[in-house]
Amino acid sequence: MEAPVAGSVLLAGVLIKLGSYGIIRYSVGLTPLACEYFAPVMYTLSILGVIYASLTTIRQTDLKRIIAYSSVGHMGIVTIGIFTMNVEGIEGSIYLQLGHGIVSSGLFIVVTLLYERYHTRVVKYYRGVTMTMPIYSIIFLVLTMSNIGVPGTSNYIGEIMAIAGAMEENALVAVLAGVGMVLSASYGLFLYNRVCFGGISSYMTEAPRDVTRREMYVLVPLVVLALVLGL
Amino acid sequence: MLISIMYIYTISGTTDYVTLMGYELEEKVQKLVFLGFIASLAVKIPLYPFHI
16 A cells, blocks of 8 residues: 555556456366356355445545555456356456556556645545646546546446346346446545545645646556547 | 466376367366466455455
8 A cells, every 4th residue: 555656556557457367368268167167156256345345445535545445346347257258248357457457557646646746645635626736637537437437438348348248147246246336436436526626625735736747648648548448 | 376287287297278278177177276276366356355
């Protein structure tokens, strides 16, 4: 949790995906019969993971912790998609991993920009960032919406395909995964609302500066990719 | 995971993935190998009981 931004971005963007790559490659490739046999167990664990992780995320007060915990929920949807063992499920989970890698890395960078300016990560100290940093707020909004999975962004396509694949196998799994996505919307919008809207917080005393050119070079490719992949 | 790979190696005599694709494992063996792989991969993906 106290990792530097590069470590968090690498962990969320690349390292987490190695696990699901291993499942697609080894478990589905070498042991397909066992995958079908153990699928109900994996569905149960994934759904528990999605709902429990989302409920935990809602209660966090640390900016970076909210982003980090949201990965657990999204990777639960990925696991559900893989263990449906049909084309929609597996392709959807691969696409969701791609989108999540981009969006989660972007959100880590965005949160770190705020931390570099005000040196705190507690949500309660922030309010009214839209007034002082409008460009930052737009980038944050696009990335938050992508993390929630609003239609038109990269995560939406992955989620809808993974849930459609789960619907073919077991409708209850698909419905509970959908509940998990609603919970993800709740903490995503909660975070954005508390940080960006409202009057300016009295704790934000330093002279604010909006996103600099150097930071734009990092963020614009991620935002553009998140939108282009969702077309 | 390593134990699973070693087990596959002892019963099939190779760890080459392309060769193993043409080699059908028994269902009982598959279940054991699957458990070995998932124990390590579930930690890598933060799956629910292993996510701390």
